[in-house]
Amino acid sequence: MKTRPDDIQTSNKSQSLETYDEMFKRLDEKGESAFIPFVVAGDPDFETSLQIVQEMVRAGADALEIGFPFSDPIADGPTIQAADVRALEAGMTVQKGFEFIRKIREFSDIPIGLLVYYNLVYKMGLDQFYREAKNSGVNGILAADLPPEEAADAIKSAKKHGINQIFMAAHTTSNQRLKNISKLAGGFVYVVAVMGVTGVRSQLDDRTVDLIQRVRKHTPLPICVGFGISQPEHVEKVTKAGSDGAIVASALINLVDEHLEDRNLMLKQMGSHCLALKKATKEKLP
Amino acid sequence: MIKDGKFGKYGGIFVPELLIPALEELEAAFLKYKDHTKFNNELEYYLSEFAGRPTSLYYAKNLSVKLGCKIYLKREDLLHTGAHKINNTLGQGLLAKYMGKERLIAETGAGQHGIATAVVGALFGFPTDVYMGSADIERQKLNVLRMELSGTRVLSVESGSKTLKDAINQALRDWITNVETTHYLIGSTVGPHPYPEMVKHFQSVIGLETRQQIIEKEEKLPDAVIACVGGGSNALGIFSAFLNDKNVELIGAEGGGDGPGGRNGATLTYGTEGVLHGSLSFVLQDHDGQISEAHSVSAGLDYPGVGPEHSQLKVTGRAKYVPIMDKEALRGFELLSKYEGIIPALESSHAVACAEKYAKKPENKGKTIIVNLSGRGDKDMHIVSQKMGVKA
Ligand SMILES: Cc1ncc(COP(=O)(O)O)c(C=O)c1O
Helix, strand or coil: CCCCCCCCCCCHHHHCCCCHHHHHHHHHHHCCCEEEEEEECCCCCHHHHHHHHHHHHHCCCCCEEEECCCCCCCCCCHHHHHHHHHHHHCCCCHHHHHHHHHHHHCCCCCCEEEEECHHHHHHHCHHHHHHHHHHHCCCEEEECCCCHHHCHHHHHHHHHHCCEECEEECCCCCHHHHHHHHHHCCCCEEEECCCCCCCCCCCCCCHHHHHHHHHHHHCCCCEEEECCCCCHHHHHHHHHCCCCEEEECHHHHHHHHHCCCCHHHHHHHHHHHHHHHHHHHHHCCC | CCCCCEECCEECCCCCHHHHHHHHHHHHHHHHHCCCHHHHHHHHHHHHHHCCCCCCEEECHHHHHHHCCEEEEEEHHHCHHHECHHHHHHHHHHHHHHHCCCEEEEEECCCHHHHHHHHHHHHHCCCEEEEEEHHHHHHCHHHHHHHHHCCCEEEEECCCCCCHHHHHHHHHHHHHHHCCCEEECCCCCCCCCCHHHHHHHHHHHHHHHHHHHHHHHHCCCCCEEEEEECCCHHHHHHHCCCCCCCCCEEEEEEEEECCCCCCCECHHHHCEEEEECCEEEEECECCCCCECCCCCCCHHHCCCCCCHHHHHHHHHCCEEEEEEEHHHHHHHHHHHHHHHCCCECHHHHHHHHHHHHHHHCHHHCCCEEEEEECEECHHHHHHHHHHCCCCC
């Protein structure tokens, strides 16, 4: 699965970055799954969200999901919608988003996945977007509203620029589609744990474990589970079910929302919740 | 999917993975029932007995004399609930029934599509939820009451611009969550495939009737067909019967708002290509691809996107799109009310104003023009009274 196209110019810096393959392999040897926190770049402002990422990395994040804020995020619940609004109001742009990634690369080499809505990519032009993403140090791109049917051009750009094109698998995804997704996808398969949009749920959907096992049967790629994963016990449960990673978003963004008046407390809470979430990934079965 | 849902390069299915199987199911049902005798007999029954089809093609004599052209009005304003929207909600509502769905959801801006969905929910016995931006709820209180009287729950949307685009976002989120039991009844030729094609199909009854009626009255085809364009459903409904008649000019009147450089809803005139609400089309957006807020005096044209087939008709040149400013639309509103005793919806007033502009060009003197009068103006009285400085 390693993407090593030789037709592209990667900077020396980006060649030393860890790939998804290397990261999953490293964790596998330790009997752990990946803890992957999500941030909206620029929420609540550029500097604070960079400090949040620093906190996450310090607490043991194995990879990062970075969302670029969008005006019409149809796959997101109220928490991430509010984060998008905060970031856009604080002046976030696509260019500043790439700048944000470059800043992260000054202190971390772990895999970074970009989570976007397709219009941001389309507007800039696919080739330019993927080139800039690569140059800023992005490993993978997932567009929430880009199913495989519409992704031929994106996959071409991803290949050309050495980026993993990541796709989602959901409860409603048939086995036939899973096989197809598996053929097209790079990096990992993003398993959507809930029937619904992003947001904190108190309990893990009962069907999540079945879904993880079903996806596992149809793809050799690593699997990461997201949507509604908020507590260490959720992480533990999906890890035990065979997931290679857990993506936590809304639960962490809620900490931003709750502590807007006290940035130090926000960062402290972020650090301690991330520590607890990372700890829960150490229960992977061999 | 059986088809790719593309009109040239526009359209498609730009939605989260969770929705793909629902779109496949909907496409299959639509393709199965659109030529199904029992389904179509039942739909025809409701279109005539419940909604009041066929609507007349009315020769507007006074206006014709004034403008020096022959002007016909397709009277969709006479339908039950007051606009063409009911053609589509009856079609999709019946389809949802045939599919065994248990619940309807819809978005609404002005409330016209919400009301047309609410009455169909009552008619077929579906629990129905309609999403409406809180700004629109404030502007259209009576329409909220009308929906509620039909047993529909109106859910306020507080995000974004608190208008139609955000109501669609929220309806899509609901659908993502309840996709197995719920049918999302989209109100225009927008959204992912199969919606643009399906909504056009259910609205094409307008064009089929019009074509027959004009041939009966004039023994020839019209020179021009003019309709307003929000998402584009009434326009495609009437255009659909004339697409292959190259000598018939097809003209779409967009919500020009404050005019060039100002706030507007004229997506095809001032927008650029982008992906919104599941399809590639023209959109109003900024440099980064963030969607802009639209503005039009008529809530039904207040949308930063447009149906993908219109984008294709624009780039191929088959149809022309003209921005009509708020103040021009208000003049169209007064013109038709005064000369014909017909009070048009503010959306339809854009088409009337567009027809006036067309008729005034010397080269168009004496031509036969059909205006799709998509709805009646009762819902707009308070807006118009404010604009005219009359206390309602
Ligand atoms: C009377 C009327 N005409 C036109 C429209 C615009 O929609 P479309 O472009 O889909 O016909 C609306 C939408 O609310 C409407 O109520």
